[in-house]
Amino acid sequence: MDYDHDPILRFHGATRCVTGSCYEIETPHSRILVDCGLFQGSKSERELNYGAFPFPPDAIDAVILTHAHIDHSGLLPKLVKQGFGGPIFCTRATIDLCSVMLPDAAHIQEMEVDTLNRRNAQRGRPPVGPIYNQGDAAACMTLFRASPYGEWAAVAKGLRVRFWNAGHLLGSASVELEIDRGPDTPMRIVFSGDIGPGHKLLQTDPQGPVGLDYLICEATYGNRHRPDVSPERRRSMLGDVVRSAAQAGGPLVIPSFAVERTQELLVDLHLLMRTGEVPSAPIFVDSPLATRASAIFERHADEIEQGDVLRQALNSAELRFTDTVEQSKAINRLTGFFVVIAGSGMCDAGRIRHHLKANLWRRSATVMLAGYQAQGSLGRILLDGAPRVRVQGEEIEVKANICLFDLYSGHADAGELAAWVAARAPIGKAVFLTHGEEDGISGLLESLSESIPESRIAAPQLDDAFRLTPAGHELIHSNVPRRLKPEKVGRLDWHNDLSRLLLDISEAVNAAADERGRATIIRRIQRALAAQRD
16 A cells, blocks of 8 residues: 555535535545535525535545534435445434435425425526435435444545544534554544533533544534533523413424424423423424434434433323424414424524514514524524514514523533543644634634644634645645635625615615605615616
């Protein structure tokens, strides 16, 4: 074997943003990916999902998948559709979850493209196609290979991996990668995946190896310090939100990730209602994906903490799973207090949008955001206090009580991340910070720089490539244009600005004193547009 060439690490996503996780390792003998996820957030970032991969899919020998969340797995069917045919290594629970999550992602794309194409036909625009369909998702699932925690697996020539429980999600893993260096000591690289917090209701504390060369670490909450809250205290605090929603006399609407977040919420809501700490009321899980995922969690209940209580919650009298669109829409004909949990967690897709349309304008409604809201997402816009929003093309005034309850987050906070990194010591060469917006990256960098020289901490931009040498990391300069300029990643974009402008115009016109005032505003806008065209 020729060992003269150093490995190259490329960052194809989750750089200065929290979605699109995708890392490429190239050696003289193999090319592999760690994760291949969907971009979420702003429209500019989501459009990357439709573009070409920055590598030939048929040149990739294998994929290592840290966990099933769509921002880590969601482009795998597209990868297969475009020529990848190698194995996809992950844990057994990750395979089970992907078997429902990837077909669901395909179904959502097909449904949304169908709606968009009807609008495009009305507007004289050409039709578009989904990123992939359910057939592509099914083909992708045939390539999955299960690998248990703690056991080495050869994944490509000169490369082997071992999974460590990341404590983030059922089946989630940090990836330890060894690159054969012939007579020299193998190079050891660890990809953190998403690291879970302490006091995770259904998961153990995150684990990992020690003594690395390179570490690629997530920084989602790198600048945030959550209170050290026990599961019992968190449940009590959730009870405060539920009681307040019940007193308001309207529904408690919870946008939630279908996998694990929903199941954690169900456990605590069940315990609160069983003990009488909150009023007993119907709990609707309005997500076919969450329904199927809950069945998988019940099947794996013996492998997770609180598995017996989860089984009780999933079979409680208050719980109702809805399947059809008609059942989903019927929920909003109810009056009084009830709970509805629906995806997506950032409010940008799925059934949650019609629940928001039906309830955001109601003062009696409560919307509880239960996790991270990426910049540019509808959830983030609501969290930032927007008085009006556009949902599926309709303008909605926000009168509902919007609150953030971030204690169910699946991500470690700043202190927990720093402690997890410290436990991996010694880290001989460098740490790369990914999967975080600017504030998260800078916050974790500051924390780590107390023990690791800043020269050995890197915060890559989208499409950056580094040579991993025995002496350290070297940025590879390239003339190939980036798919998205760094200043456009992890930020509001033109589409967010346009939505805000349309809302501002509508507000100004409606606030005008009379017909003459409204006409004056409209003429000024028309003159500005005419000047722009000239």
